[in-house]
Amino acid sequence: MAKLGLLDRLASGPVICAEGYLFELERRGYLQAGAYVPEVVLDFPEQVENLHRDFLRAGSDVIEAFTYYAHREKLRLIGREGDLEPMNRAALSLAKKVAAEGDALVAGNICNTNIFAASDAAVAKQVRAMFEEQVRWAVEAGVDYIVAETISWLGEADIALAVMRQTKLPTVVTLALHKDGLLRDGYAPEDAARRLADKGADVVGLNCARGPRTMLPYVRKIRDAVAVHVAALPVPYRTTEKEPTFQSLTEKDADCAHCLPEGRSFPVALDPFQATRYEIAEFGREAFAAGIRYLGVCCGAGPHHIRALAEALGRRPPASRFSPDMSKHYAFGSDPSLKRANQQYVGNL
Numbered sequence: 001m002a003k004l005g006l007l008d009r010l011a012s013g014p015v016i017c018a019e020g021y022l023f024e025l026e027r028r029g030y031l032q033a034g035a036y037v038p039e040v041v042l043d044f045p046e047q048v049e050n051l052h053r054d055f056l057r058a059g060s061d062v063i064e065a066f067t068y069y070a071h072r073e074k075l076r077l078i079g080r081e082g083d084l085e086p087m088n089r090a091a092l093s094l095a096k097k098v099a100a101e102g103d104a105l106v107a108g109n110i111c112n113t114n115i116f117a118a119s120d121a122a123v124a125k126q127v128r129a130m131f132e133e134q135v136r137w138a139v140e141a142g143v144d145y146i147v148a149e150t151i152s153w154l155g156e157a158d159i160a161l162a163v164m165r166q167t168k169l170p171t172v173v174t175l176a177l178h179k180d181g182l183l184r185d186g187y188a189p190e191d192a193a194r195r196l197a198d199k200g201a202d203v204v205g206l207n208c209a210r211g212p213r214t215m216l217p218y219v220r221k222i223r224d225a226v227a228v229h230v231a232a233l234p235v236p237y238r239t240t241e242k243e244p245t246f247q248s249l250t251e252k253d254a255d256c257a258h259c260l261p262e263g264r265s266f267p268v269a270l271d272p273f274q275a276t277r278y279e280i281a282e283f284g285r286e287a288f289a290a291g292i293r294y295l296g297v298c299c300g301a302g303p304h305h306i307r308a309l310a311e312a313l314g315r316r317p318p319a320s321r322f323s324p325d326m327s328k329h330y331a332f333g334s335d336p337s338l339k340r341a342n343q344q345y346v347g348n349l
């Protein structure tokens with residue numbers, strides 16, 4: 001039987017998309033924070049494959065090819081431009097392989113180039129060429145749809161969308177919203193989303209940068225502004241009104257702050273701000289109730305977050321076999337065979 005496509009799936013319920021491979025593989029020691037290039041795809045492909053599989057088991061409906069930052073500008077930066085095409089092709093084939101183990105969709109992926117500048121035609125041309133080569137490899141690999149993500153300029157998103165639209169495949173565009181709540185070219189996110197939807201994007205929304213609490217108000221506005229499907233993929237961190245992005249989170253514990261390089265928690269000392277799986281579950285329920293159907297978690301996400309999101313949306317993925325059951329805990333549990341002395345001692349733990 002043919003695999004159901006993205007738009008059919010969105011028409012009948014939520015679609016879950018795990019992201020954040022970069023942060024997770026950095027934590028595991030397979031790529032470097034800073035340049036953040038997915039060299040792991042060529043150097044330790046089995047690690048990428050395993051992570052894809054972890055997220056599939058946890059309930060992701062999509063395996064995104066790990067081509068985030070596998071673009072010409074980043075490869076140039078680390079002196080591996082010659083590996084650009086092999087890295088993209090390898091990432092696409094790893095995603096395809098794991099997706100086929102379940103009923104998952106394969107998504108091609110392009111992202112922020114970090115060279116875009118408003119009203120610079122030469123740079124726009126360069127950006128287009130970067131997107132075109134990556135999109136061409138994705139199409140050749142037979143992806144089900146293409147995502148442009150973490151883009152903070154409407155102008156750059158426009159180029160990404162135009163390139164993706166040439167493929168006739170479904171398109172998802174998710175924008176990254178920095179502290180001031182505006183795109184870098186000054187657009188309110190709901191206006192940018194409306195323009196992208198008018199130009200044919202099938203799904204528009206936000207990803208990365210903001211945690212659930214500071215992203216939800218904006219995706220609600222986007223939901224009200226467009227007729228197409230809306231996406232929300234926050235980072236799993238406790239961002240606040242004062243510190244609305246994970247880049248802006250600052251350590252409050254003086255005993256810890258003094259040991260942070262340059263006093264900054266981003267990107268590798270964000271552990272104290274980590275959202276629990278229950279917060280991600282709550283985010284999933286609230287977003288879905290608000291009519292947002294394309295849901296996921298970005299940088300910082302682990303499989304436990306994706307499983308919690310899936311369960312909150314009424315799913316029971318394979319990894320739910322091991323979802324917590326405290327009734328059998330030796331002290332906090334209620335199983336009648338447990339030792340009562342331990343249950344009575346629980347207040348001392």
Ligand SMILES: [Zn+2]
Nearest residue numbers: 208209298299
């Ligand atoms: Zn992210």
